[in-house]
Structure formats: C-alpha cells, structure tokens
Amino acid sequence: MMQHGSLIRIGKINYTNVWPIYHHFPHERFGTDLEWIGQVPTGLNRAMLAGEVDMGAISSFAYGESHSRYELFPELSVSAKGKVNSLLIFHKKPLEQLDGCTVMLPTTSATTVNLLKIILARFVGVTPRYVYAAPSLDTMMKHADAALLIGDDAIRASWSETPYQVTDMGELWYKYTEHWMTFAVWAVRKETIAAYPGLVAAIHEAFLQSKAAGERDPESIIRRAQMDIGGTLDYWRYYFRNLSHDFGPEQRKGLSLYFRYANELGLLPEPAPLHMWTDNSVTR
Numbered sequence: 001m002m003q004h005g006s007l008i009r010i011g012k013i014n015y016t017n018v019w020p021i022y023h024h025f026p027h028e029r030f031g032t033d034l035e036w037i038g039q040v041p042t043g044l045n046r047a048m049l050a051g052e053v054d055m056g057a058i059s060s061f062a063y064g065e066s067h068s069r070y071e072l073f074p075e076l077s078v079s080a081k082g083k084v085n086s087l088l089i090f091h092k093k094p095l096e097q098l099d100g101c102t103v104m105l106p107t108t109s110a111t112t113v114n115l116l117k118i119i120l121a122r123f124v125g126v127t128p129r130y131v132y133a134a135p136s137l138d139t140m141m142k143h144a145d146a147a148l149l150i151g152d153d154a155i156r157a158s159w160s161e162t163p164y165q166v167t168d169m170g171e172l173w174y175k176y177t178e179h180w181m182t183f184a185v186w187a188v189r190k191e192t193i194a195a196y197p198g199l200v201a202a203i204h205e206a207f208l209q210s211k212a213a214g215e216r217d218p219e220s221i222i223r224r225a226q227m228d229i230g231g232t233l234d235y236w237r238y239y240f241r242n243l244s245h246d247f248g249p250e251q252r253k254g255l256s257l258y259f260r261y262a263n264e265l266g267l268l269p270e271p272a273p274l275h276m277w278t279d280n281s282v283t284r
C-alpha cells in the first residue's frame with residue numbers, strides 16, 4: 001500500500017547485487033516522498049507493469065517486453081563482462097547433452113531464464129523441456145537434469161557441496177558473443193516522469209551519488225553482505241569487483257544484442273529499443 005504522503009514508490013531487488021547502488025542512498029533528502037518496495041525481480045517486473053511501483057530496478061527482459069511504458073536511467077544497471085557468480089546453471093551432464101532433458105527455471109528470474117534459452121538454442125544447439133519452479137536447488141534437481149538459480153539463491157548454492165557441474169551464465173554469454181550483458185536496468189514509468197519530473201531527476205541524481213559513494217567505500221557494503229548472507233569478506237570483494245553498475249555504450253550494445261536474439265527466437269515481439277531518460281525537468 002502507498003504510505004501516507006509518499007509520492008513515488010521505488011522497487012529494490014531483494015539481492016545483494018543491487019546494494020552498490022542502493023546502500024548509500026540519501027534517504028534524509030526526500031522526507032516522506034519515497035516508499036521502498038523490496039521483492040525478487042519477477043515481483044518487481046509485475047508490480048511495475050501494474051503501476052504498483054513507479055521506478056527502480058527490474059529485469060532487463062521485462063523492460064524489453066514493455067519498453068513503450070518506460071524510460072531507462074543512464075549509468076545504472078546490473079551488468080557484467082563475463083563471470084557474474086550469481087547466475088548459475090547446475091547440471092548433471094554437459095550442456096551439449098541436454099536435448100530433450102528437463103531444465104528447471106527459477107520463478108524469480110526473467111532476464112537469465114531467457115538468456116539460458118537463447119544460449120542453449122542458438123549456440124549449444126539443444127532443446128530441453130523447461131519447467132518453472134521455486135528457487136531451491138535440491139528440490140529442483142530431484143526432477144531435472146539441470147537447474148538455474150539467480151541472485152543470493154545462486155550464491156548460497158555455490159557455497160554448498162553439490163555433485164553437479166556449475167556454469168556461469170555471464171561467462172557463457174561472453175564466450176559466445178564477447179559482449180557485455182545487462183541483467184537489470186533502472187526503469188521509470190512514463191506517467192511518473194510526466195507527473196513528477198523534478199522529483200524523478202532528484203532521485204536519479206541521488207542514485208548516482210549513492211553509487212559513487214559505494215565505489216569510494218565498498219568495504220561497508222562488503223561487511224554488510226558478509227553479516228547478512230555469510231561467506232568471507234574476500235568472497236564479497238571478489239563478487240562486487242566482477243559486477244558493473246554502469247550503463248554506458250558497451251553495456252547498451254550487449255543488451256541490444258540480447259534483445260535481438262530474444263526477438264529472433266520468438267521470446268520478444270520486437271528487438272526492444274533503449275529509451276533513455278534525460279533530464280528535461282526544467283522544460284517539462
């Protein structure tokens with residue numbers, strides 16, 4: 001529910017991968033104007049589409065499905081060039097042998113499940129049977145030859161002893177395309193931009209400052225991740241170092257290629273263009 005007095009509801013993905021952008025957000029600057037809604041990516045994708053959330057991080061695939069409703073904040077994303085460490089497929093046999101096999105997909109993900117479909121169809125050349133399930137590795141693997149996990153579920157599973165082969169989805173995309181991949185974008189509903197142009201610009205600025213503060217002082221985020229999720233400080237240093245939260249020309253090129261492949265495979269109705277938000281708050 002909208003809190004009394006809040007003007008804009010901002011989605012926050014419930015995974016550590018977004019902390020470097022949210023951790024140092026200057027909440028005090030906005031008083032009661034903002035409300036924060038934490039959910040897994042598919043929850044936020046749905047809430048943004050329904051107008052229950054006004055802006056924030058969503059799966060880049062969800063942007064691709066509904067791009068005409070949104071604009072994208074420049075310089076904010078969850079991206080990687082190669083290994084991500086939190087987008088992992090666990091498999092009982094080599095990916096090349098998954099033709100006709102059951103592959104479990106987590107109900108939390110939109111970008112990475114479609115990335116897996118693209119990679120297996122286009123580059124590996126196999127057609128498995130896909131089944132969606134809650135993100136629990138043991139349960140998923142009872143009924144399948146492979147299971148995909150994302151976010152903190154993937155991180156926790158990667159720390160446990162399993163008999164499976166583990167492949168990183170960011171690394172696979174890089175291997176076949178040599179491009180960046182952007183998993184989450186910062187989208188704003190067009191109605192929100194029209195209604196509160198100045199506040200939207202102030203929030204964009206605040207996110208950029210928060211991200212810059214996180215780059216200057218990554219250790220407070222690293223300590224917090226260790227306290228909340230576990231693992232070692234070195235693990236989290238390595239994890240955050242491999243992620244990029246930029247959304248410049250290189251990341252956009254990689255995402256556009258993903259949208260093109262998704263369209264060619266029939267997963268998206270068109271290769272979604274990237275509508276970038278620019279600050280017109282003075283003239284709007």
Ligand SMILES: C=C(O[C@@H]1C=C(C(=O)O)C=C[C@H]1O)C(=O)O
Pocket residue numbers: 013015017041042058059060078084086087108109110111112113150151152183184
């Ligand atoms: C890097 C990650 O990127 C994510 C993957 C998403 C998806 O597959 O839809 C959405 C948002 C991000 O949380 C991760 O989950 O670890």
